[in-house]
Amino acid sequence: MAVRADTADVVVVGLGPGGEEAAGRLAEAGLDVVGVEEGLVGGECPYYGCIPSKIMVRSAGLLAEGRRITGHAGTAMVHPEWRPVTRAVRKATADWDDKIAVERLIGRGVRFLRGTGRLTARDEVTVADVDGNETAVRARQAVVLAVGSEPAVPPIPGLARTPYWTNREAIRVEEVPGSLLVIGGGSIGLELGQVFCRFGTAVTVVEGMQRLLPREEPEAHELLLKVLTDNGIEVHTSARVGAVDYEEGAGFTLYCDRGERLVAERLLVATGRRSDLAKVGALAVDVDAEAPALPVDERLRVAPPVSGRPGIWALGDVTGKGAYTHVSMYQADVVVRGILGEGGPPAAYHAVPRVTFTDPEIGAVGLTEWEARERGLAVRTGLVDLSTSARGTTHQIGNDGFVKLVADMLSGVLVGGTTAGPYGGEVLGALSVAVHARVPLAVLREQIWAYPTFHRAIGDALRQIK
Numbered sequence: 423m424a425v426r427a428d429t430a431d432v433v434v435v436g437l438g439p440g441g442e443e444a445a446g447r448l449a450e451a452g453l454d455v456v457g458v459e460e461g462l463v464g465g466e467c468p469y470y471g472c473i474p475s476k477i478m479v480r481s482a483g484l485l486a487e488g489r490r491i492t493g494h495a496g497t498a499m500v501h502p503e504w505r506p507v508t509r510a511v512r513k514a515t516a517d518w519d520d521k522i523a524v525e526r527l528i529g530r531g532v533r534f535l536r537g538t539g540r541l542t543a544r545d546e547v548t549v550a551d552v553d554g555n556e557t558a559v560r561a562r563q564a565v566v567l568a569v570g571s572e573p574a575v576p577p578i579p580g581l582a583r584t585p586y587w588t589n590r591e592a593i594r595v596e597e598v599p600g601s602l603l604v605i606g607g608g609s610i611g612l613e614l615g616q617v618f619c620r621f622g623t624a625v626t627v628v629e630g631m632q633r634l635l636p637r638e639e640p641e642a643h644e645l646l647l648k649v650l651t652d653n654g655i656e657v658h659t660s661a662r663v664g665a666v667d668y669e670e671g672a673g674f675t676l677y678c679d680r681g682e683r684l685v686a687e688r689l690l691v692a693t694g695r696r697s698d699l700a701k702v703g704a705l706a707v708d709v710d711a712e713a714p715a716l717p718v719d720e721r722l723r724v725a726p727p728v729s730g731r732p733g734i735w736a737l738g739d740v741t742g743k744g745a746y747t748h749v750s751m752y753q754a755d756v757v758v759r760g761i762l763g764e765g766g767p768p769a770a771y772h773a774v775p776r777v778t779f780t781d782p783e784i785g786a787v788g789l790t791e792w793e794a795r796e797r798g799l800a801v802r803t804g805l806v807d808l809s810t811s812a813r814g815t816t817h818q819i820g821n822d823g824f825v826k827l828v829a830d831m832l833s834g835v836l837v838g839g840t841t842a843g844p845y846g847g848e849v850l851g852a853l854s855v856a857v858h859a860r861v862p863l864a865v866l867r868e869q870i871w872a873y874p875t876f877h878r879a880i881g882d883a884l885r886q887i888k
């Protein structure tokens with residue numbers, strides 16, 4: 423094993439969306455930056471997450487729209503074919519090759535090291551490559567930990583011995599299975615579950631909590647339960663999986679505590695994410711390696727720079743502030759400004775937007791009604807059914823959805839909201855601005871909302887907030 427020593431102004435460990443952005447911008451600003459990545463430069467989002475999954479969602483959406491033609495605009499026979507989806511995913515991921523991403527990074531001035539980075543001292547990252555060679559890089563100014571997350575697989579008896587899928591295998595699948603069990607009714611389980619269902623797979627979703635998307639509004643659960651069940655997906659909520667079995671040819675069997683015995687060809691485990699703090703050497707900065715996330719202050723510092731010693735920053739999924747690409751990119755900006763000493767506002771999370779790309783899409787921003795009540799706010803809500811709105815009426819089939827607003831009457835602003843329905847993620851834009859900028863309710867009520875749009879329902883919901 424060879425050991426090499428190096429120094430740099432900044433070492434960025436993990437080059438997902440946020441790490442890549444931070445490394446690139448810091449190098450462009452003239453700092454000597456070493457970027458360390460053990461997998462693919464770009465991270466989960468472009469290769470196994472947002473991009474390929476949304477390609478699949480789009481293809482599945484086309485099938486659904488095709489099937490809606492009959493009875494509304496003529497007749498249509500829809501024959502699903504998975505091959506074009508595989509082709510599009512392979513193209514978008516460059517066949518899971520990051521050559522272009524590495525070139526782009528180097529082009530921005532970053533020195534790239536492929537390997538696993540670990541904090542071995544407060545100012546040192548040791549990078550081990552696949553051959554076991556190590557490079558100890560001493561950071562003069564900063565270390566940025568942007569190591570993201572990986573699937574959290576629950577300790578269900580029998581599961582570890584089976585060839586279950588996580589998002590990684592599901593994204594790379596070459597043929598749709600005849601049947602699929604999904605453990606977890608969150609964003610991944612529902613987006614991919616609906617995709618496979620639309621391509622002909624018999625899908626069963628098993629969710630441990632009482633509701634699908636349990637962190638969102640209960641109305642989102644009710645809507646998705648109705649629509650997904652209508653699509654033919656079998657949904658089990660409040661279901662605890664006691665054991666998993668797998669037999670070649672027979673497939674997977676889930677034994678649930680209430681006695682259900684669920685069988686399918688494939689099993690997708692989509693039960694959230696975890697970050698491996700031990701692997702990145704969190705102990706070197708006195709962080710418990712078993713902690714769920716790296717603790718950061720409002721400037722994303724795990725440890726501020728002190729008396730000539732570099733500061734340790736973190737960003738992205740590993741900070742536990744919302745596992746979304748847009749959060750990681752937002753935090754990258756705060757980190758870059760912090761390292762360059764540019765000042766500017768600290769990180770704020772009162773208006774984190776999120777979209778689950780099911781059909782209907784579930785867009786949400788800020789607090790849910792329950793979260794607002796938990797915080798003791800003077801809560802009033804407005805709720806409008808999209809299907810009965812003017813746009814819902816003209817849209818006809820596929821018009822399920824709602825707009826829900828959560829207001830705090832003391833501060834007189836919206837603190838959260840949900841826009842569920844066709845283009846729910848796009849409609850969310852208007853609400854995101856209102857929650858982010860704390861636009862007074864009085865000002866929002868004066869707004870003219872174009873007719874007949876889905877976002878006009880925001881104006882209708884506002885009128886319910888007295």
Ligand SMILES: Cc1cc2nc3c(=O)[nH]c(=O)nc-3n(C[C@H](O)[C@H](O)[C@H](O)COP(=O)(O)OP(=O)(O)OC[C@H]3O[C@@H](n4cnc5c(N)ncnc54)[C@H](O)[C@@H]3O)c2cc1C
Nearest residue numbers: 436438440460461465466471472539570738739745746747
């Ligand atoms: C199926 C799926 C769909 C998703 N869809 C969306 C979506 O539509 N919209 C959205 O906003 N978000 C979506 N997400 C979430 C999004 O992908 C993540 O929030 C985002 O990728 C996190 O970015 P990150 O910068 O934290 O790092 P990650 O993308 O997690 O990347 C971290 C990188 O660090 C590397 N790494 C880890 N440890 C080390 C180490 N010790 N040394 C060197 N390298 C290391 C990893 O190999 C990885 O490349 C989705 C996720 C999944 C799984």
Ligand SMILES: NC(=O)c1ccc[n+]([C@@H]2O[C@H](COP(=O)([O-])OP(=O)(O)OC[C@H]3O[C@@H](n4cnc5c(N)ncnc54)[C@H](O)[C@@H]3O)[C@@H](O)[C@H]2O)c1
Nearest residue numbers: 576606607608609610611629630692693694745777778779
């Ligand atoms: N459109 C998007 O922005 C998008 C899409 C996919 C993923 N993501 C990100 O990736 C993260 C991970 O997605 P995810 O769907 O895996 O996580 P999630 O946290 O969104 O959902 C996981 C679900 O699994 C359930 N669960 C956990 N353990 C279980 C068990 N043993 N049995 C049954 N159910 C169980 C949870 O109650 C939860 O509803 C998301 O939180 C999100 O931040 C975002």
